[in-house]
Amino acid sequence: MRKRLRWACVVVAVALLAVFAVEVVWKLTQTGTLQEATNPALWEEEGERIEGMLVDSGQAAALPQAFEQEVCTLGGYSEVRVDDRGGIVGFTVDRGSDETGTSIASELEEKGWTAMAGEAGCTSFVKSEGAYRWLFVSCVPVGNATSVVMQICPSVK
Incomplete structure (x- = not known):
């Protein structure tokens, strides 16, 4: 039972990290403050x-x-x-x-x-x-x- 609980926690943690990473990548592709700040052309x-x-x-x-x-x-x-x-x-x-x-x-x-x-x-x-x-x-x-x-x-x- 404990092994199952650990795996469930690992899966939830990985899913949260994936959602966070997707959001950061999405924001970098959109026009906005973050994209302008990271644009070396400026x-x-x-x-x-x-x-x-x-x-x-x-x-x-x-x-x-x-x-x-x-x-x-x-x-x-x-x-x-x-x-x-x-x-x-x-x-x-x-x-x-x-x-x-x-x-x-x-x-x-x-x-x-x-x-x-x-x-x-x-x-x-x-x-x-x-x-x-x-x-x-x-x-x-x-x-x-x-x-x-x-x-x-x-x-x-």
Whole structure:
């Protein structure tokens, strides 16, 4: 009887490990944070087009049309990344996340944006006119700097 119980425990343990392994492999094949983090192409030289993204240190590289006019200027920011497939712009700021979030919110308010809802480090903004009407901003502390990701939605005409 004990031998049967041990074999049952071994079978259950192997089954659980197999399920875990399948889930990890599946997540690595899907588009997402884990897949992006393990993609060695994202660590290539700056300024190269990489899978729909353009990486450019400190420059406004292939920004969506009217981005700097209606959203924010990217001068002084580093590690600018633009995903031209989905209206996502990311960059790094050499300040704390609270200071960065306040600075970006002020610039957006000057350009006609209204803060709607948010939590610490994340806020959505809306605007009644222009090329963009909805914007989501995320400011995450990374060491002494802040990683900022903006997702914009163009106006429907």
